Amino acid sequence: MSAEDGTVDMLVIGGGINGAGIARDAAGRGLSVVLCEQADLASATSSSSSKLIHGGLRYLEQYEFRLVREALAEREVLLRNAPHIIWPMRFVLPHNKLLRPAWMIRLGLFLYDHIGGKRSLPGTKSLSFRTDWVEGAPLKPELTRGFAYSDCWVEDSRLVVLNAMDARVRGAEILLRTRCTEARREGDRWTAKLKDLATGAERVVRARILVNAAGPWVERVLHGVAGQSGSAHMRLVKGSHIVVPRLFDGDHAYILQNTDRRVIFAIPYEHRFTLIGTTDIPFEGDATDVRITPEETDYLCDAVNRYFAKQIGPADVVRSYSGVRPLYDDDSAANPSAVTRDYVFDLAGNPGEAPLLSIYGGKITTYRRLAEHAMDKLKRFVPDLKPSWTADAALPGGDMASHRFEPFAAAFKARHPWLPEDVAQRLCRLYGTLAERIVGPSTKLSDMGIDFGGGLYEREVDWLVREEWANTADDILWRRTKLGLHVPPEGASKLAEWLAGSRTLARAS
Incomplete structure (x- = not known):
């Protein structure tokens, strides 16, 4: 609870x-x-990833065993809490x-299967593309063998x-489109000025703890x-992805070894497309102004073309996106790909004095453990802090019987x-059990309101504005959903x- 003077415990x-x-x-x-x-x-790095919950197979070559172990354990936690x-x-x-x-690959995959503790996913399997024809069909004929392993989307x-x-x-x-313009430590409190970028209104927040999770x-x-x-330093590394028309059938993805010893993913994406990435x-x-370069596009196309029979080029790209990873820089790695992804x-x-905790690095797979460790760091400033709780707490919409999506x-x-x-499948996937609240009393498709195309209806848009802070078409089409495709x-x-009209009504009321 906030103190009588309006001071909150934490400003993030x-x-x-x-x-x-x-x-x-x-x-x-x-x-x-x-x-x-x-x-x-x-709006930045967290929506520009390869969209994987994974241990990071390639990090084993960099001896990042603790990171891989933690990520593989978290893979199970997140799969259970957000199915x-x-x-x-x-x-x-x-x-190749x-x-x-x-x-070397077999050894790495053996470690990958075993160092993360108990797992629910299938283990590694050797493949012969002459008999495992589904996996081998899109590949060049000189590629005759491979391996399959499990991770998560x-x-x-x-x-x-x-x-x-x-x-x-x-x-x-939660205050969006709001910038912290100044924060000053005043003894055991921080005094921060927040500016609403839409209205220009300013607000002062006093907090016992300031957490700097500003990414790049x-x-x-x-x-x-x-x-x-x-005392820490940041190293910015850009990663770019491209989206092309679907290159292969099946729900599996490909991890492709590149000539620079990096790996490139080719992943089924939005039913009709393939997601390819990433660069480093x-x-x-x-x-705030980061985008793919022609050289990066060529790099990703060339990597795919070394493996797939169907060749692609820049003209095939229907969408691209880029993000900047705010990595911790220990000055030990000249190659950006070798910079640790640990936090x-x-x-x-x-x-x-009031503490300031700044976050460097991290990966989406380990975000929950990062949050737990952050609270451990801050525990001495909050003596009566309650114990950790998120490992067994479903995220909104994830409260399904036995954590199983298909029966739901x-x-x-x-x-x-x-x-x-x-439409039904997509609503289940994006909203889980909350999909019932979006459909509401509807008994026929016309009850869902305006049809915007692509399976997007007014009731869903209204939900995203009311419950998920959506404000612009991009918020809805590219971050709350991927319906922009x-x-x-x-x-x-x-x-x-529609959104402009809803904002006008909101202001009038």
Whole structure:
């Protein structure tokens, strides 16, 4: 609870996965929390990932055993707590003997299967593409063998939104399109100025703890906003992805060894497409303006063309996106791909002073453990802090019987047979048990309101605005959903008009 003078326990700067995860964890332990984000939830790095919950097979070559072990254990936790937006996926690794010997790959996969503790996913399997024809069909004929292993897919931006929703349910205040312009330590309190970027209105928040989870802007917040120095340093690395028309049949993905010893993923995406990524290049400049370069597009196309019979080029790209990873820089790796994906905390504050915790690095798979570790770091400043709780707590919509998605989806479709199959499946996947609240009393498709195309209806849009902070067409089409690939241009325009009208009504009321 807030103090009588309005002081809250924690102010979190940053609405990516780390900020949302920490806000949720802290609120669930009884702390009063305010989170501010200068744009939309997951508007930067957290919506620009490869959309995988995975241990990071390639990190074994860099001896990141602790990171891989923790990530593989978390894979099981997240799969259990969010079975609607996270699901198992098999990955096919074609063997190219010129890049890595088969024994090395088998050893790595053996470790991958065993160092994470108890697992629910199928283990590694050797493949012969002459007999395992489904996996081998799209590949060049000279590729004759490979391996298959398991990891998981995640709707990355929705993972952020669900954490923010749960934080709000537990009492946190979520302020989007709100920038922290100044934060000053005044003894055992922080005094922060927050500016609503839509209205220009300013607000002062006093907090006992300041958490800097600003991602690529963490040092800007640390030095420029808070006026503090820090012991850690950040290294920005850009990763880009491309989307092309579907390259292969099946629900499995491919992990392709590249000639620079990196790996490239080719993943089924939105039914009719394939997602390809990622690059790893040093980045300097403003992380708000990051986009793929022609050289990166060529790099990804070339990597795929070494393996697939069907060749692709820049003209095949229907969408691309880029993100900047705010990695911890220990000055030990010249190659951006070798920079650790582990997370590091920089905790500043003398005894009796209000603490400032800055977050460096991390990966989406380990965000929940990062949040737990952050609270462990801050425990001495909150003596009566409640114990950790998120390991066994379903995210919104994930409270399904036995954590099983398929029986839930089948029952939902049986209750609403009038919904088109693809629409019903998508609602189940994105919203889980909350899909019932979106459908509401509807008994026929026309009850769902305006049809924007691509399976998007007014009732869903209304839900996203009321419950998930959606404000623009991009919020809805690219972060709350991926319907930007399916809604026609005229539907997107109609959606923008609807949103403008709803904002006008909101202001009038």
